[in-house]
Amino acid sequence: MTTLTTTTLTTAMLELSPSPGSWMTVCEESRLTPGRGVAALLPDGRQAAVFRDRSGRTYAIDNRDPFTGAQVLSRGLVGSADGRPFVASPLLKQRFDLETGRCLDDDEVAVAVYPIRAV
Amino acid sequence: MTTPTIVLVGHGMVGQRFLEALADRGVTERARIVVLCEEPRPAYDRVQLTSYFSGKTPDDLSMVEAGFLEKHGIELHLGDPAESVDRAARTVTSRSGRVFAYDSLVLATGSYPFVPPVPGKDARGCFVYRTIEDLLAIEEYAKTATTGAVVGGGLLGLEAAGALKGLGLDTHVVEFAPRLMPVQVDEGGGAALLRTIERMGLSVHTGTGTQEVVTADGAVTGMKLSDGSELATDMVVFSAGVRPRDQLARDCGLDVGERGGIAVDEQCRTSDPAVFAIGECALAVDGRVYGLVAPGYEMAQTVAATLAGEAGEGSGFTGADMSTKLKLLGVDVASFGDAHGTAEGCLDVVYSDSRSGVYKKLVISGDGVLLGGVLVGDAEQYGLLRPLTGSVPPVSAEQLVLPAGAGAPVALGPSALPDDAVICSCHNVTKHAIGQCESLAEVKKCTKAGTGCGSCVKVIEKLLPAAKDKGLCGCFSYNRSELYEIARTLRVTSFAALLDSHGRDAAKGGEGCEVCKPTVGSILASLNNGYILDGEQASLQDTNDHFLANMQRNGSYSVVPRIPGGEITPEKLIVIGEVARDFGLYTKITGGQRIDLFGARVDQLPSIWTRLVDAGFESGHAYGKSLRTVKSCVGQTWCRYGVQDSVRMAIQLELRYRGLRAPHKLKSAVSGCARECAEAQSKDFGIIATANGWNLYVGGNGGATPRHADLLAQDLSDAELVRLIDRFLMFYIRTADRLERTSTWLERLEGGLDHLKDVVVHDSLGLCDELEALMAAHVEDYQDEWAQTLDDPDRLRRFVSFVNAPDAPDPSVRFTPERDQIKPDLTFLTLGPTNATLEGASSR
Ligand code: SRM
Ligand SMILES: Cc1cc2nc3c(=O)[nH]c(=O)nc-3n(C[C@H](O)[C@H](O)[C@H](O)COP(=O)(O)OP(=O)(O)OC[C@H]3O[C@@H](n4cnc5c(N)ncnc54)[C@H](O)[C@@H]3O)c2cc1C
Ligand code: SF4
Ligand code: FES
Numbered sequence: 001m002t003t004l005t006t007t008t009l010t011t012a013m014l015e016l017s018p019s020p021g022s023w024m025t026v027c028e029e030s031r032l033t034p035g036r037g038v039a040a041l042l043p044d045g046r047q048a049a050v051f052r053d054r055s056g057r058t059y060a061i062d063n064r065d066p067f068t069g070a071q072v073l074s075r076g077l078v079g080s081a082d083g084r085p086f087v088a089s090p091l092l093k094q095r096f097d098l099e100t101g102r103c104l105d106d107d108e109v110a111v112a113v114y115p116i117r118a119v
Numbered sequence: 120m121t122t123p124t125i126v127l128v129g130h131g132m133v134g135q136r137f138l139e140a141l142a143d144r145g146v147t148e149r150a151r152i153v154v155l156c157e158e159p160r161p162a163y164d165r166v167q168l169t170s171y172f173s174g175k176t177p178d179d180l181s182m183v184e185a186g187f188l189e190k191h192g193i194e195l196h197l198g199d200p201a202e203s204v205d206r207a208a209r210t211v212t213s214r215s216g217r218v219f220a221y222d223s224l225v226l227a228t229g230s231y232p233f234v235p236p237v238p239g240k241d242a243r244g245c246f247v248y249r250t251i252e253d254l255l256a257i258e259e260y261a262k263t264a265t266t267g268a269v270v271g272g273g274l275l276g277l278e279a280a281g282a283l284k285g286l287g288l289d290t291h292v293v294e295f296a297p298r299l300m301p302v303q304v305d306e307g308g309g310a311a312l313l314r315t316i317e318r319m320g321l322s323v324h325t326g327t328g329t330q331e332v333v334t335a336d337g338a339v340t341g342m343k344l345s346d347g348s349e350l351a352t353d354m355v356v357f358s359a360g361v362r363p364r365d366q367l368a369r370d371c372g373l374d375v376g377e378r379g380g381i382a383v384d385e386q387c388r389t390s391d392p393a394v395f396a397i398g399e400c401a402l403a404v405d406g407r408v409y410g411l412v413a414p415g416y417e418m419a420q421t422v423a424a425t426l427a428g429e430a431g432e433g434s435g436f437t438g439a440d441m442s443t444k445l446k447l448l449g450v451d452v453a454s455f456g457d458a459h460g461t462a463e464g465c466l467d468v469v470y471s472d473s474r475s476g477v478y479k480k481l482v483i484s485g486d487g488v489l490l491g492g493v494l495v496g497d498a499e500q501y502g503l504l505r506p507l508t509g510s511v512p513p514v515s516a517e518q519l520v521l522p523a524g525a526g527a528p529v530a531l532g533p534s535a536l537p538d539d540a541v542i543c544s545c546h547n548v549t550k551h552a553i554g555q556c557e558s559l560a561e562v563k564k565c566t567k568a569g570t571g572c573g574s575c576v577k578v579i580e581k582l583l584p585a586a587k588d589k590g591l592c593g594c595f596s597y598n599r600s601e602l603y604e605i606a607r608t609l610r611v612t613s614f615a616a617l618l619d620s621h622g623r624d625a626a627k628g629g630e631g632c633e634v635c636k637p638t639v640g641s642i643l644a645s646l647n648n649g650y651i652l653d654g655e656q657a658s659l660q661d662t663n664d665h666f667l668a669n670m671q672r673n674g675s676y677s678v679v680p681r682i683p684g685g686e687i688t689p690e691k692l693i694v695i696g697e698v699a700r701d702f703g704l705y706t707k708i709t710g711g712q713r714i715d716l717f718g719a720r721v722d723q724l725p726s727i728w729t730r731l732v733d734a735g736f737e738s739g740h741a742y743g744k745s746l747r748t749v750k751s752c753v754g755q756t757w758c759r760y761g762v763q764d765s766v767r768m769a770i771q772l773e774l775r776y777r778g779l780r781a782p783h784k785l786k787s788a789v790s791g792c793a794r795e796c797a798e799a800q801s802k803d804f805g806i807i808a809t810a811n812g813w814n815l816y817v818g819g820n821g822g823a824t825p826r827h828a829d830l831l832a833q834d835l836s837d838a839e840l841v842r843l844i845d846r847f848l849m850f851y852i853r854t855a856d857r858l859e860r861t862s863t864w865l866e867r868l869e870g871g872l873d874h875l876k877d878v879v880v881h882d883s884l885g886l887c888d889e890l891e892a893l894m895a896a897h898v899e900d901y902q903d904e905w906a907q908t909l910d911d912p913d914r915l916r917r918f919v920s921f922v923n924a925p926d927a928p929d930p931s932v933r934f935t936p937e938r939d940q941i942k943p944d945l946t947f948l949t950l951g952p953t954n955a956t957l958e959g960a961s962s963r
Contacts, residue, residue, distance in 0.1 A: 024923075025923065026922060026923050027922045027923055031916075031922060033657050033658050034655075034658060035630060035631075035636070035655075035658030035659070036657065036658045036665070038921075038922035039920060039921050039922065039929075040921055040922055040923045040924075041920075041921040041923060041924045041927060045930070047921070047929075047931070050922070053630055054615065054628075054629075054630055064931075068672060068673075068948065069673075069945070069948030069949045070672065070673050070674035070931070070948055071674055071929060071931040071932075072662075072670065072674040075662040075665070075666070075670070075674075075721075076633070076662065077632075077633045077636050077637070077658075077659075077661065077662075078630050078658070079594075079629075079630045079631055079632035079633050079636065080626075080629035080630035080631070080632070081593060081632065082625070083625075083629065085630060088632070088633035090661065090662035090663075090670055091670065091672065091674075093633060095633070105560075108185065108186065
């Protein structure tokens, strides 16, 4: 049983949808350390930040930190507030909700969210 | 019914505040609002104008939140000033010829700088200091100038002088009055200020006027002073006071004061009930024109309330307090209440230390009521003293002016203040109002307190309930030192275990947050001394620790190899040069006696470090809350005064404590004699050689709140020194709060230095064996993080820009040339190609 679960985990691939209807492969799910992110290059030059939390759920948002313009959100720390997962930008620490892309520290700011799935 | 129109003339600080006040009261929904703005940009923070020279852009200074005008349907006409008012027809005509009918007209035209009518005042090279455009012009002209003179030694003159000095000019200040800042400070304060300012290299000429600006070919070459002397200078900045801009009002027949200013009543109504005047252009009922922003804000509120139809009894503007606190050229200056002691029968208490440039005076009435005061050089207590004005202070006046450490400690905290004490004078916010909020962010949002000059923020922080809940963050109700004890005694080795067992209920099972993760990561690292980037630890570290490098503003990283004691061989210097050249890195000598290489992409870090490690370098931990540098002077080996080998000791200490994880960074220095060239007394632990050994100082700090270190022990042998530092550092690591430097920790420590001595010198708690053992374990287990990382393919896998394209460099990390090296291309980031796509895709 255990062996089976492990095998499934290591071979599951993460796929992200850069635009409605199309899917692209990001990496093996096991590449993601829970609580940390990685960046993925999208076909049109945009970048996505992909995260996994403690419970194994994955999220993808735009990698660009709207406050500085730098492509760094994938390198922020994942946390949770009121049960909702967020990432804190590594530059000036503003937090973004991983499910909606909304900035928790500034109502006017949000980043794009990309659908993501394990196959 | 037609919508009424409100026309505002002048979009300065007070004008903007007025618009916000209208919006708050919903008036913007009921009325059409038209704003005529003379300047080419919307309202900006004039108070912070000088910060343009320290890197703030005009956009940073803007006071208008993005979308504010659109959201409230306010029409703003930039660069189109009002030229005339026809009160009978109730219209305003702008320079471009547009005519606006009004129901209510609000004048907020501010002031203009007064330029004394001396010959030559209009020559090329003469400037005033009021707008962003003035600063741009000064900056441009200063490029070809070497000397500058400021006419006027008041608040603004000194600010302008500081700016000229900052632009690299030889700077003179000419003040007519016998002392600097004659309005705000008294003679003693002026003298203290003068000494400090002269020490900074500015030349001050008090008691002398400007007679003429000397010119050649239409450009400034010098100034003739009233004492007969002549001063050679390439530029002149006039800062001899301001005058209210009341011309528009004069021209349409409104009443103005004898010495200028649009006369208004308590509701800020002019002699025409449909016209109001607010801010620096208004002459208030008490016969004064206020040159400060806070009274202007109050006037703005008053008029907004009137226009909203809510003005009732006592809501008018009758006068304001002229208290100010400034940081002039880095010197704190504050004056409040009856600073000059004009009240009948008042007495004063003065503390003056001309060596350190500190002067403090409190004015006290016969029955002990605090009436006002002047603080120069140390205005730390302004935030507490100003609100206490008008009451009898809870401790004696002597105690209030004596410096901390001299005499009995002052047990006066903000909790001693009455509820109606005004904490933020820029926005007139009371202690009571602040008490309604939970966090600083909320205070700023709801009351605006702290968003003006910022001098009240320290006091606000002490009043917030967050200060009462000593918990680390939203996830833990324990503070850092308690978590340290929990992790140590219960042998907790994982963040998840600690969160699930000791976190706040709502946070259990969650992810933690950006505050507790690195803090707990650091605690676990100092307890377990392992490689910090494996397993769960990897998810706890800030990006800097995660990539063993410091992230810079464009997402690139800096590389800082350790150079113990600042000593380096030519061979190693060459390797650093070669690495920088080959990878195209920007190179700078740091303030910590080592070399920083900037502009590395994350995927370049391993190749850069391979070269450095091969040449014998190791991580300098510039990214970690850990030991930075142990600076040294050349010491006895070379220096004729040296009495010990300070370089040897610095290297020994740097190698001993390298990699030690702490609540905050740790810095040290070793000087070879009491001349102190290594600045050891500004370090967390500093060592100064004596003829008999070493003196150990602890708790020093540079940074924003500098503190001189305290002497912990004298004439120590090498072994005694090391043992004492071991104990000191481990005791700090164990008991300090998150991001608490040794300086703040020591100030907070109950019993202070005496208690610290008891614990680490006399072992009063019987802890010393354990502290030494912990340090011994650290020294034994130390390994270079970069060498360890390079050895392990698994650990190296994270150093890619893209997980799906490991070989692709990140195209958003770009550079442009500057002074023969590179700098981040920030224009590219703000205009980045992803921008448009992002806007479209965002869920806004
Ligand atoms: C590179 C350097 C400036 C330079 O060009 O010389 C520098 C650069 C930074 N300093 Fe510093 N400090 C540098 C010497 C200093 C010094 C001078 C010294 O060490 O002798 C001070 C005052 C002394 C002190 O710390 O007490 C100093 C006081 C600060 C502070 C304020 C600390 C405080 O307690 O108030 C911060 C902010 C903080 O750490 O929270 C800071 C933070 C920073 C950070 C880490 C800001 C950040 O988070 O990105 C900068 C990152 C550099 C990088 O990315 O590589 N830096 N910084 C210096 C590196 C020295 C080194 O070799 O390690
Ligand atoms: C360098 C500097 C430092 C300062 N530091 C402090 C400080 O530390 N603390 C403090 O309290 N105060 C300080 N002040 C003073 C503070 O900036 C003023 O009190 C404040 O700006 C007054 O606001 P206001 O709106 O009345 O005038 P302003 O901010 O001057 O705004 C008036 C605006 O009206 C415009 N205007 C004038 N006539 C017309 C017209 N006919 N049509 C259209 N527009 C017109 C002007 O161009 C200007 O933009 C400082 C000022 C300077 C220059
Ligand atoms: S501190 Fe003393 S020994 Fe060191 S360089 Fe300065 S004068 Fe020489
Ligand atoms: S006193 Fe200036 S912001 Fe509060």
